[in-house]
Amino acid sequence: MERYTTEREGELDFYRAFLPLVDPEADLGEMISDNNDGVLNGNLLEFKLRAGDLNAALFQCVKNLSARRLRGRPVPANIIIVDLNAGEAYLYKSQDYLSEIERVYSGGASRSNTGFIGREYDRKFPYGSDELAAADLANCLRERRFTRIHIDENCIVGWASAYYRALPGAGKEDFLGDESGGHRTLGEIRRPTIFAEYIYPYTGRTNLRFQYLMDRLNDTLQKKDLGAFYTPAPYARLAHRLLRRAIGRVPAGNDYVIIDRCAGTGNLERDLTEEELSHCILSTVEYYEYKVLQEVLGPKVRALIPPREEAGTFQAGLVKGADALSREFLEDPVIRQYVEDPGCTVILLENPPYAEAHGSERNMSGAWKGSFLHREMKSAAGGRAADDLGNIFIWSAFRYYLRQPTDSYVLFSPAKYWKAQHLVDRRFLGGYALNRRHFHTNIDACILCVLWSNEEEPGLEEFTVRGYDLTPSGELSDAGDLTVRRIHRSYSQCYYDKSPRPGDEPGIACDAEGLERRDGLSLRPIYNEDIVGYLAPKGAGFDKPDLNCTLTRCAFYNAHGFYLRRDNYLRSLPMFCASRYITYNRGWTERTRVMKSADGAERYLTDAASGRLEPWLLRCLLFTCLEMQNHMRTFTGSDGRFYRNELCLDTTNGETLASARLRDLTPGDAERELLTQWRLLLSAARRTAQYDPGKTYGVYEIYAGIDTSHRDEEGRIIFDNPEVHSALQTLKTLVRDYYNREIVPGLFEYEFIK
Ligand SMILES: C[S@@+](CC[C@H](N)C(=O)[O-])C[C@H]1O[C@@H](n2cnc3c(N)ncnc32)[C@H](O)[C@@H]1O
Numbered sequence: 001m002e003r004y005t006t007e008r009e010g011e012l013d014f015y016r017a018f019l020p021l022v023d024p025e026a027d028l029g030e031m032i033s034d035n036n037d038g039v040l041n042g043n044l045l046e047f048k049l050r051a052g053d054l055n056a057a058l059f060q061c062v063k064n065l066s067a068r069r070l071r072g073r074p075v076p077a078n079i080i081i082v083d084l085n086a087g088e089a090y091l092y093k094s095q096d097y098l099s100e101i102e103r104v105y106s107g108g109a110s111r112s113n114t115g116f117i118g119r120e121y122d123r124k125f126p127y128g129s130d131e132l133a134a135a136d137l138a139n140c141l142r143e144r145r146f147t148r149i150h151i152d153e154n155c156i157v158g159w160a161s162a163y164y165r166a167l168p169g170a171g172k173e174d175f176l177g178d179e180s181g182g183h184r185t186l187g188e189i190r191r192p193t194i195f196a197e198y199i200y201p202y203t204g205r206t207n208l209r210f211q212y213l214m215d216r217l218n219d220t221l222q223k224k225d226l227g228a229f230y231t232p233a234p235y236a237r238l239a240h241r242l243l244r245r246a247i248g249r250v251p252a253g254n255d256y257v258i259i260d261r262c263a264g265t266g267n268l269e270r271d272l273t274e275e276e277l278s279h280c281i282l283s284t285v286e287y288y289e290y291k292v293l294q295e296v297l298g299p300k301v302r303a304l305i306p307p308r309e310e311a312g313t314f315q316a317g318l319v320k321g322a323d324a325l326s327r328e329f330l331e332d333p334v335i336r337q338y339v340e341d342p343g344c345t346v347i348l349l350e351n352p353p354y355a356e357a358h359g360s361e362r363n364m365s366g367a368w369k370g371s372f373l374h375r376e377m378k379s380a381a382g383g384r385a386a387d388d389l390g391n392i393f394i395w396s397a398f399r400y401y402l403r404q405p406t407d408s409y410v411l412f413s414p415a416k417y418w419k420a421q422h423l424v425d426r427r428f429l430g431g432y433a434l435n436r437r438h439f440h441t442n443i444d445a446c447i448l449c450v451l452w453s454n455e456e457e458p459g460l461e462e463f464t465v466r467g468y469d470l471t472p473s474g475e476l477s478d479a480g481d482l483t484v485r486r487i488h489r490s491y492s493q494c495y496y497d498k499s500p501r502p503g504d505e506p507g508i509a510c511d512a513e514g515l516e517r518r519d520g521l522s523l524r525p526i527y528n529e530d531i532v533g534y535l536a537p538k539g540a541g542f543d544k545p546d547l548n549c550t551l552t553r554c555a556f557y558n559a560h561g562f563y564l565r566r567d568n569y570l571r572s573l574p575m576f577c578a579s580r581y582i583t584y585n586r587g588w589t590e591r592t593r594v595m596k597s598a599d600g601a602e603r604y605l606t607d608a609a610s611g612r613l614e615p616w617l618l619r620c621l622l623f624t625c626l627e628m629q630n631h632m633r634t635f636t637g638s639d640g641r642f643y644r645n646e647l648c649l650d651t652t653n654g655e656t657l658a659s660a661r662l663r664d665l666t667p668g669d670a671e672r673e674l675l676t677q678w679r680l681l682l683s684a685a686r687r688t689a690q691y692d693p694g695k696t697y698g699v700y701e702i703y704a705g706i707d708t709s710h711r712d713e714e715g716r717i718i719f720d721n722p723e724v725h726s727a728l729q730t731l732k733t734l735v736r737d738y739y740n741r742e743i744v745p746g747l748f749e750y751e752f753i754k
Helices: 007-022 054-070 094-101 131-142 156-166 172-176 208-217 220-226 233-248 287-297 333-339 359-363 372-380 389-401 569-579 601-610 614-626 657-664 669-686 699-705 722-749
Strands: 043-048 078-083 088-093 123-125 255-260 280-283 303-305 344-350 408-413 426-435 446-456 462-470 476-485 531-537 549-552 562-565 709-711 717-719
Touching: 007 043, 007 131, 043 054, 054 078, 054 088, 054 094, 078 094, 078 131, 088 094, 123 131, 156 172, 156 208, 172 208, 172 287, 208 287, 233 344, 233 408, 233 426, 233 446, 233 462, 255 333, 280 287, 280 333, 287 303, 303 333, 333 344, 333 389, 344 389, 372 389, 389 408, 408 426, 426 476, 446 462, 531 569, 549 569, 562 569, 569 601, 569 614, 569 722, 614 657, 614 669, 614 722, 669 699, 669 722, 699 722, 717 722
Parallel strands: 043 078, 255 280, 255 344, 280 303, 344 408, 426 462
Antiparallel strands: 078 088, 088 123, 408 446, 426 446, 462 476, 531 549, 531 562, 709 717
């Protein structure tokens, strides 16, 4: 008879027996948690109920070690495969498999492992039947040796992250430094100190091998300041189509220059023809990028700024004279000679860095703030647009570089600069929409690549571009035509009802979870009998949809919204609905291309007042009552008042404002389905121990108070009320489908999203 029927049981027993001998401090829960890949000191452990095919198990270990190398984690010297039911363990040495470990595998480690040719194991420990063998195995598990790996382009990003995590103050030179060029310092990869046991010194003279990864090797501070997101080659080639159209516009007899002030390692220029390259003027501020740029493109381009490294070029990781936002750069004589030459056409080809100074990024070091061009833009253009690094590049391109109608700008950027901030009022000649994910980020969002002609065209309200995603093998994949529309007005300008009412008196505020918050309030909360909630659908973009739209029972502590009252709540709900758009439409084509606007306000308010929109508004109400971001709750405040959730459908304690109003909605199949699911959820909630009959429950309150969970002793998540949990999951799916079918078309029609 087998002792174990699941690996987990066997693994638990194994650790219970060996951990006290090997590492009495080690935490059993931690060892068996999902995110532990079975490493104990210098040992990778792989448990099998029956180690039928040792080679297959070994291959699985090799793949796990390969994944550790890619993530910048030490590769244990020992591989131990444990046959749980036989009570036997087999020792292999990872050094023997180094070349296999240094490959990159796709798919899960436990799949397709048969056919691997392994060597004979080094030792076998029959620990289940032999005490001496068990003691030997414990000794082996105490060993802390690692197999050193080679650094290559596949794993260097993982090791860079591990390095900056281990030494938070370290800079890129400490990790990557080489002995070429003017600033010679040997970094960790070339002379390992903290990774001395884990990696072989990298012997490449320069960092050319890592040219496509230079943005991802930036240290933490640089990542924030340089906003370096690299353009993949297929997208760069799309930009070349636009560039060639720009070159086609050069008047006969003119010379032309292609300027890229933030070229990084030259991804945008790499595939240009020799002739085109001979017109390029390139620069970039980060030292190691500059060195690669110089090595790869320096000899081929018309000018590099600065042209060569000199003593003092390296300045704390940056290149002296290459900061495109400095006065020195703006007045650089090499560029000026072309910009001031009427017989020369200027084309800019750029993917400017992207970093914002508001919201959660406010704390970033932001060395670019206070730069010469930042100050110039602030005084000339004013407003918040200047608080965006990319915008400074865009604004200054038109202000200082482009002068003639035949000058052009091929520009990569999220749409906001044109769509919401109106930074460019020039002629649109064509463009593409691209998936931001492929610019070394993990965000699905839309990046535009547009060819702007330097001719004024102030009334442009929309343009259409072709969308292209990339397939896993890097091919362009056509996403069809996508229209980008300008937005002019915000919700707060047109829709926030801030008028005081008779009977307003001091009240209390809520936090983002919908419960009372008493400290750090940005407003003086108001109470009135007719107030049923507070809606704060902040900002035009969808950067953090859950943080940027709150719907709470009382004032939101951080303000930026308005009170929902019995007489205005219904017509205000489309703003809540619109704020959920990205949550239910996560495709890359939507985020940053679509934003919130109040441009349809007159039409909307007229139609809403006429009663024509009643059925749609009631559907918005139904959606709002059943949507999780509605954080209204029922509670008694510190002011002694009982606050009841009125925008929900729980009528246990009598009709709510919403349930009464929804009597006017003639339910179709979709509504009936939603309501049935809601009743199912509520009755499941009523059967739980946590249910409080005095409360009026909304979906969020059920989620927060009743759909609770805990972890069992093996670390698995266990839902306390599985019926509630599954009913809630189903409701969520129905709500999403309902939203996209019934709510979204009206939101676009009235330009709540645009
Ligand atoms: C979005 S990346 C684009 C890089 C490259 N052109 C590409 O498309 O792959 C922006 C680049 O601007 C550089 N950069 C950031 N701030 C800069 C500044 N003030 N002056 C010059 N370059 C800067 C970054 O180091 C980064 O290489």
